[in-house]
Amino acid sequence: MITIDASGMHYKELNQLIREGIEKGIKKFFLENVNGQYYIGDGIKGDDVVINVNGVPGNDLGAFMDGPTLIINGNAQDNIGNTMNAGKILIKGDAGDVVGYGMRGGKIYILGNAGYRVGIHMKGYNEQMPIIIIGGKVGSFFAEYMAGGIIVLLGLNDSDEFDSEYFASGMHGGTIYLRKKIDFSKYSKEVELYEADEKDMDFLKKYLVDYADSFNIALEGITDKPFYKIMPSSARPYAHLYTSA
Amino acid sequence: MTKSSFSNIQSEYLALIDQNKCVRCKRCIQNCGWGTYSFGGDKIISDHSKCVACGRCYTYCPEGAISIVKNPTIIRENANWKEGLIKNIWRQSETGGIVISGMGTTFKYKKYFDHILLDACQVTNPSIDPLREPMELRTYLGKKPSRLDIDIDVNGEPVLKSKMPPQIELQTPFVFGAMSYGSISLNAQKAMALAARALGIVMNTGEGGLHDDLVPFGKNIIVQVASGRFGVHRDYLNSGVAVEIKIGQGAKPGIGGHLPGEKIGVDISRTRMIPVGTDAISPAPHHDIYSIEDLRQLIYAVKEATGYEKPVSVKVAAVHNIAAIVSGIVRAGADIVYIDGYTGGTGAAPNIIKDHVGIPIEIALAQVDERLREEGIRSEASIIAAGSIRSSADAIKAIALGADAVAIGTAALIVMGCHVCGKCNTGNCSWGITTQRPELVRRLDPEVYGERLYNLISAWSHEIQEVLGAMGVNSIDSLRGSRERLRGVELTDAELKALGIKHAGL
Numbered sequence: 001m002i003t004i005d006a007s008g009m010h011y012k013e014l015n016q017l018i019r020e021g022i023e024k025g026i027k028k029f030f031l032e033n034v035n036g037q038y039y040i041g042d043g044i045k046g047d048d049v050v051i052n053v054n055g056v057p058g059n060d061l062g063a064f065m066d067g068p069t070l071i072i073n074g075n076a077q078d079n080i081g082n083t084m085n086a087g088k089i090l091i092k093g094d095a096g097d098v099v100g101y102g103m104r105g106g107k108i109y110i111l112g113n114a115g116y117r118v119g120i121h122m123k124g125y126n127e128q129m130p131i132i133i134i135g136g137k138v139g140s141f142f143a144e145y146m147a148g149g150i151i152v153l154l155g156l157n158d159s160d161e162f163d164s165e166y167f168a169s170g171m172h173g174g175t176i177y178l179r180k181k182i183d184f185s186k187y188s189k190e191v192e193l194y195e196a197d198e199k200d201m202d203f204l205k206k207y208l209v210d211y212a213d214s215f216n217i218a219l220e221g222i223t224d225k226p227f228y229k230i231m232p233s234s235a236r237p238y239a240h241l242y243t244s245a
Numbered sequence: 246m247t248k249s250s251f252s253n254i255q256s257e258y259l260a261l262i263d264q265n266k267c268v269r270c271k272r273c274i275q276n277c278g279w280g281t282y283s284f285g286g287d288k289i290i291s292d293h294s295k296c297v298a299c300g301r302c303y304t305y306c307p308e309g310a311i312s313i314v315k316n317p318t319i320i321r322e323n324a325n326w327k328e329g330l331i332k333n334i335w336r337q338s339e340t341g342g343i344v345i346s347g348m349g350t351t352f353k354y355k356k357y358f359d360h361i362l363l364d365a366c367q368v369t370n371p372s373i374d375p376l377r378e379p380m381e382l383r384t385y386l387g388k389k390p391s392r393l394d395i396d397i398d399v400n401g402e403p404v405l406k407s408k409m410p411p412q413i414e415l416q417t418p419f420v421f422g423a424m425s426y427g428s429i430s431l432n433a434q435k436a437m438a439l440a441a442r443a444l445g446i447v448m449n450t451g452e453g454g455l456h457d458d459l460v461p462f463g464k465n466i467i468v469q470v471a472s473g474r475f476g477v478h479r480d481y482l483n484s485g486v487a488v489e490i491k492i493g494q495g496a497k498p499g500i501g502g503h504l505p506g507e508k509i510g511v512d513i514s515r516t517r518m519i520p521v522g523t524d525a526i527s528p529a530p531h532h533d534i535y536s537i538e539d540l541r542q543l544i545y546a547v548k549e550a551t552g553y554e555k556p557v558s559v560k561v562a563a564v565h566n567i568a569a570i571v572s573g574i575v576r577a578g579a580d581i582v583y584i585d586g587y588t589g590g591t592g593a594a595p596n597i598i599k600d601h602v603g604i605p606i607e608i609a610l611a612q613v614d615e616r617l618r619e620e621g622i623r624s625e626a627s628i629i630a631a632g633s634i635r636s637s638a639d640a641i642k643a644i645a646l647g648a649d650a651v652a653i654g655t656a657a658l659i660v661m662g663c664h665v666c667g668k669c670n671t672g673n674c675s676w677g678i679t680t681q682r683p684e685l686v687r688r689l690d691p692e693v694y695g696e697r698l699y700n701l702i703s704a705w706s707h708e709i710q711e712v713l714g715a716m717g718v719n720s721i722d723s724l725r726g727s728r729e730r731l732r733g734v735e736l737t738d739a740e741l742k743a744l745g746i747k748h749a750g751l
Contacts, residue, residue: 043549063549121472243345
């Protein structure tokens with residue numbers, strides 16, 4: 001276990017300390033006074049490594065990360081979990097834009113809201129199935145080009161309205177679960193809306209339990225409403241767009 | 246729309262068989278990836294409509310019985326309504342599709358390399374014979390320090406105190422351009438990997454991930470990160486000598502790519518890390534990069550993930566404001582900028598983009614080099630020039646215009662038998678290059694073509710040495726950005742100005 005006081009520290013130095021710590025076999029990190037340092041958890045490995053962050057981490061939190069857990073006790077900024085391969089990121093506040101871009105595996109749980117461009121080109125592969133769960137609402141361009149994995153949009157705050165535009169355009173894989181319906185005219189033409197059935201809810205349950213436990217909130221407050229799911233109409237949305245010269 | 250089977254488009258080529266010479270060995274049937282030939286009981290029959298003039302059949306016909314000719318049946322000549330335009334109208338009216346093809350543009354734009362002449366020594370300074378004197382082609386790609394600090398050790402010897410930024414060492418200023426596994430076959434990639442290792446240069450994975458078989462070639466591989474992030478993970482970033490962030494491609498500036506689901510078999514699925522049979526869609530932009538500042542963020546995300554030990558390259562297409570764009574890329578922290586001209590190749594791109602978007606690499610290079618020098622940041626990054634480098638002459642002119650090295654893609658495929666038929670997008674390549682059909686891929690022997698690639702680059706390197714010797718310089722470094730050693734012919738004042746060179750005789 002190690003505590004690092006990040007106040008006034010450049011990201012390069014901070015991340016170097018983390019990488020060196022992991023190499024030395026340290027499993028638990030407590031980062032104090034973090035104030036916008038980029039790339040925390042970038043490219044690090046180790047399923048049993050846990051990094052606790054107090055303060056607001058900067059952009060590209062957990063980029064290319066492969067296993068560790070990042071616990072953010074507050075808000076976080078843009079590009080969380082960029083091209084992440086495995087691991088877990090908990091945000092006990094709001095997240096910025098571009099969450100989970102090109103993410104292939106692992107979990108991102110956000111207690112509050114997230115910004116624009118969440119889950120763009122998220123993809124699953126074999127046993128790797130990335131999952132993002134957002135407690136609040138999201139901005140526009142949600143799940144563009146989504147190719148795999150699961151995104152759950154809860155809207156736990158009753159006043160949350162899903163008013164984002166360009167919902168799931170170009171989606172060709174994976175599943176989105178919604179705890180509230182959004183205006184159907186805002187979905188892309190490439191997706192279909194279904195009511196989540198018992199099988200879906202059974203599948204989701206373990207993730208929702210994990211989410212509720214992670215943030216110490218009651219599961220009943222999440223599963224009290226029916227869920228909907230959005231799936232792509234085709235894994236080949238552009239198959240008929242072209243003709244060969 | 247309901248589709249009528251009738252098409253106005255007639256066969257472009259005729260596959261003619263001299264029945265007197267033909268011994269019915271059926272090699273042509275086996276060799277043609279397009280299904281042009283079949284056996285009609287007692288003789289080979291051609292379905293001309295399927296022929297693309299890829300050259301495979303007559304190359305492998307033991308009797309020389311096949312000739313491929315342009316269909317003499319003409320579409321009435323009209324300099325305005327050219328045949329290609331008429332055919333595209335038919336094609337699009339029959340299908341409603343965007344016309345796509347492989348390789349670079351077939352349009353006849355002015356090729357500036359062909360209007361640039363090189364200098365040589367006469368009387369006033371001596372030329373050098375590279376066969377007898379050392380001639381340095383070794384090239385280092387990466388950020389060069391603007392100053393060097395030197396310490397004196399206990400023996401009074403100078404030692405370098407400054408830490409050199411990471412470099413790629415090339416024995417000759419060539420790299421293989423990015424071509425992904427998926428757009429080309431694994432055997433084609435292996436041929437380049439073998440050649441790159443033997444030559445001391447590098448190949449580039451493209452946006453297709455790194456196949457397990459290529460992992461041992463890491464010292465000769467640049468791994469690419471593009472908008473789809475296919476196959477990109479921590480270990481991948483660390484498996485080559487450098488990481489390239491692909492923003493654009495000369496053949497298709499500003500647009501992404503779709504590897505169609507039917508090409509995503511088990512092996513490609515594993516390498517790209519996506520499910521079998523789904524379209525591999527590379528979005529047009531990286532959706533985490535909407536500005537130079539965002540690019541900087543990704544460059545440093547990669548540097549953090551690779552411990553600052555690998556140079557980061559950024560690949561862009563040559564477009565109108567290329568000089569300002571590259572200045573931004575260099576300031577964003579790129580160690581290498583790869584600029585791809587508008588005649589560059591592709592596995593598939595809409596013709597509308599390929600034929601009409603971008604600018605020539607020659608002009609882009611001159612402008613970029615000039616701009617970076619003016620701003621005092623030319624040594625902050627190396628420049629790779631690409632976009633149909635067709636010969637050592639093109640390469641040496643590109644270097645004199647301001648490139649540190651050149652990339653070859655199409656030329657490397659021509660080595661493997663490619664006849665530039667431009668049908669890469671169909672996946673039927675008879676040469677086993679741009680196909681994933683096992684019976685076609687199998688025929689491309691990586692050892693054989695690795696050796697031929699080695700031969701080509703060795704020959705071009707010797708030619709460059711000859712030219713350097715003739716100019717009286719003994720290292721490629723002495724020619725970099727030396728536009729004074731170039732002169733233009735048949736060029737307007739505006740063109741000469743854009744290229745930063747004088748007219749011949751001046």
